Amino acid sequence: MTAPAATPAPQPADAILAVNNIEVIYDHVILVLKGVSLAVPRGGIVALLGANGAGKTTTLKAISNLLRAERGEVTKGSIMFEGERVEALSPNELVRRGCIQVMEGRHCFGHLTVEDNLLSGAFTRRDAKAAIRADLEMVYSYFPRLRERRGSQAGYTSGGEQQMTAIGRALMSRPKMILLDEPSMGLAPQLVEEIFEIVKKLNEEQGVSFLLAEQNTNVALRYARYGYILESGRVVLDGEASALRENEDVKEFYLGVGGEGRKSFRDVKHYKRRKRWLS
Amino acid sequence: MELAYSILVQPFADMVGAPDFLIQVVWEGLVSGVLYALIALGFVLIYKSSRIFNFAQGIMVVFAALTLVGLHERGVPALLALPLTLLVMLALAVAIERVVLRPLVNQPDIILFMATIGITLFLVGFGELIFGGENKRMITSELGIPTGSFEFEPFGGFVSIEQGDVTTVVGAIVLVVALLAFLNRSKMGRAIRALGDDHQAALSVGISLSTIWVLVWFIAGVIALATGIVWGARAGVSFALEVIAYKALPVLMLGGLESVTGAIVGGLMIGILEKLFEIYWGQPLLGGNTEAWFAYMLALLVLLFRPQGLFGEKIIERV
Numbered sequence: 001m002t003a004p005a006a007t008p009a010p011q012p013a014d015a016i017l018a019v020n021n022i023e024v025i026y027d028h029v030i031l032v033l034k035g036v037s038l039a040v041p042r043g044g045i046v047a048l049l050g051a052n053g054a055g056k057t058t059t060l061k062a063i064s065n066l067l068r069a070e071r072g073e074v075t076k077g078s079i080m081f082e083g084e085r086v087e088a089l090s091p092n093e094l095v096r097r098g099c100i101q102v103m104e105g106r107h108c109f110g111h112l113t114v115e116d117n118l119l120s121g122a123f124t125r126r127d128a129k130a131a132i133r134a135d136l137e138m139v140y141s142y143f144p145r146l147r148e149r150r151g152s153q154a155g156y157t158s159g160g161e162q163q164m165t166a167i168g169r170a171l172m173s174r175p176k177m178i179l180l181d182e183p184s185m186g187l188a189p190q191l192v193e194e195i196f197e198i199v200k201k202l203n204e205e206q207g208v209s210f211l212l213a214e215q216n217t218n219v220a221l222r223y224a225r226y227g228y229i230l231e232s233g234r235v236v237l238d239g240e241a242s243a244l245r246e247n248e249d250v251k252e253f254y255l256g257v258g259g260e261g262r263k264s265f266r267d268v269k270h271y272k273r274r275k276r277w278l279s
Numbered sequence: 280m281e282l283a284y285s286i287l288v289q290p291f292a293d294m295v296g297a298p299d300f301l302i303q304v305v306w307e308g309l310v311s312g313v314l315y316a317l318i319a320l321g322f323v324l325i326y327k328s329s330r331i332f333n334f335a336q337g338i339m340v341v342f343a344a345l346t347l348v349g350l351h352e353r354g355v356p357a358l359l360a361l362p363l364t365l366l367v368m369l370a371l372a373v374a375i376e377r378v379v380l381r382p383l384v385n386q387p388d389i390i391l392f393m394a395t396i397g398i399t400l401f402l403v404g405f406g407e408l409i410f411g412g413e414n415k416r417m418i419t420s421e422l423g424i425p426t427g428s429f430e431f432e433p434f435g436g437f438v439s440i441e442q443g444d445v446t447t448v449v450g451a452i453v454l455v456v457a458l459l460a461f462l463n464r465s466k467m468g469r470a471i472r473a474l475g476d477d478h479q480a481a482l483s484v485g486i487s488l489s490t491i492w493v494l495v496w497f498i499a500g501v502i503a504l505a506t507g508i509v510w511g512a513r514a515g516v517s518f519a520l521e522v523i524a525y526k527a528l529p530v531l532m533l534g535g536l537e538s539v540t541g542a543i544v545g546g547l548m549i550g551i552l553e554k555l556f557e558i559y560w561g562q563p564l565l566g567g568n569t570e571a572w573f574a575y576m577l578a579l580l581v582l583l584f585r586p587q588g589l590f591g592e593k594i595i596e597r598v
Contacts, residue, residue: 069385069482095485107480109473120473123466124485169484 015039015080016177016209017063017099022077024055024062026070032058034233035077040177040211045203047224047241048213049254054230056213057104060179063211064101065091081177096124098176104185104213106162108169110155114146117154117165121172132172139168142198160191167195171202178202180212184219192216196223217254221245229254290559299436304558305551310444311526312550313451314506318527319534319542320458321499326536327475328495329380329488330388334395337524338402339500343368344507344516348418349410357421368500369493376492384488403518412518417511419443424512447509454505455543458498462539467494475537529578535588544590549574 017040024033033055040046048056061067062074065087079087081099094100109117118139122132140147143164149157154165163183170178180199184192200223202208214220221227221241229237229250237250244250251257294301318336325333346367350360379394420426425442432438462468467490474481474491482488507516510523530549534541553573561569581589 091482092485092487101483103483107477109476111476120469121484
């Protein structure tokens with residue numbers, strides 16, 4: 001097999017986010033993450049890939065600390081955001097520092113108008129109303145469709161519009177980093193493309209770093225620069241996006257192409273589960 | 280035949296025959312109605328923002344009224360006692376958030392409900408310990424609430440409207456309008472509505488649960504004080520005042536636990552309908568005292584046909 005290109009994972013020094021060997025337990029008994037480490041460089045787009053139940057959402061929630069609201073907790077390891085440990089911070093404090101999550105399934109405030117949804121994203125901000133208004137205009141310029149729907153209840157807008165609302169709402173907090181969970185879920189391929197194009201634009205123009213959890217490996221690896229593959233709570237593979245795209249295993253299991261000549265199950269999954277850094 | 284006549288025709292004939300009396304009855308119903316609406320609003324706000332059915336709402340009415348009267352008894356001027364009581368209610372909201380809600384966050388709803396029963400029992404004991412349990416007089420005139428009455432003679436009849444009631448209605452309207460403006464226009468109000476819609480998402484955008492909880496419990500405290508003053512002026516300040524909160528239960532069933540409009544319209548409806556029913560049907564046909572159960576019957580009927588209440592939030596679902 002071709003090993004991923006020998007680019008080392010970004011070192012914590014230039015990383016905006018560094019997750020070091022975390023373990024997550026739900027309800028005190030269910031071990032979901034068994035030592036996940038990853039890093040997102042400042043201004044980077046990093047993809048977190050894997051099948052259903054691999055632990056992508058849990059990883060993101062561990063970082064944004066929404067985990068506690070679901071009775072999960074980080075029991076081992078550390079999470080550094082901009083060089084400071086953040087596992088103990090409330091989501092409120094994290095958003096204030098510039099790290100915000102856009103949850104899987106959009107989670108718009110259904111009975112609020114699109115504009116109210118966007119404005120609610122500015123909850124943690126203490127600056128003047130004018131600055132918030134200006135950012136609202138900025139969001140509308142990225143998502144012109146939202147301007148047209150600004151007065152409708154978010155619950156009645158389409159899936160794509162809800163995804164845009166959710167991303168726009170996160171933008172209103174002036175984030176340095178967005179944890180984007182399954183932005184492609186339930187969207188038509190064309191819309192997925194559109195959303196990812198906007199993510200790319202936001203990354204380039206606003207300098208927002210992204211960590212995106214995706215099942216749609218194909219799209220994710222085209223937009224991300226680096227990728228991690230999770231399997232049952234562990235990182236089993238990571239590397240530059242271009243290298244991952246060429247990896248035989250990734251091709252077969254996640255991209256659904258290649259793998260000719262493999263007939264025996266014995267030959268499958270012959271890559272080594274890499275243990276990372278500690279433990 | 281005669282029974283049908285006395286149910287279906289006679290009451291309406293009475294209404295048309297003495298419109299001045301009808302006005303009087305409707306007005307009195309309206310006054311109770313605004314109180315029910317206010318209390319129901321307190322429930323709705325807390326329920327929307329934390330999914331807690333606040334059993335302690337009734338005792339908060341008593342506690343607020345007791346504090347106000349108790350402070351006055353200890354020589355604090357009435358107009359100073361009012362803001363002081365508001366401060367006490369704020370302290371109470373902070374304490375409840377710190378001691379009860381925060382440690383219990385993410386527990387099942389029923390546990391939080393039980394916790395509010397705990398708060399109720401605590402406030403009963405605490406209030407009695409500090410202010411004593413005997414019936415007290417509300418300091419109506421000291422607060423500058425007028426006591427006389429307006430008298431009209433419409434349709435050649437006679438209607439008497441107490442100035443205290445007018446103050447109540449005007450005060451309640453001001454409170455409700457202020458509250459609605461707060462919910463719809465301000466940043467905090469938007470956050471309360473957002474939290475009501477999607478708890479997780481609200482957390483994810485950094486809305487601080489603690490801040491919002493303190494805020495809604497404080498609003499519930501202000502509402503409790505307002506109702507405590509009005510109801511206390513009628514019935515005296517004692518722990519029996521608690522029952523007014525239970526009058527809000529049918530309002531909630533009628534209006535839906537999550538709807539602000541529902542609480543207001545439901546409150547007014549129940550206030551007016553129960554008065555009309557009592558005067559025109561209850562007293563002549565059932566020997567009176569129907570106000571004790573009429574609201575619950577009405578709510579039950581509504582629940583049979585619309586389980587989410589008349590104004591319960593429509594569940595928006597897209598597939």
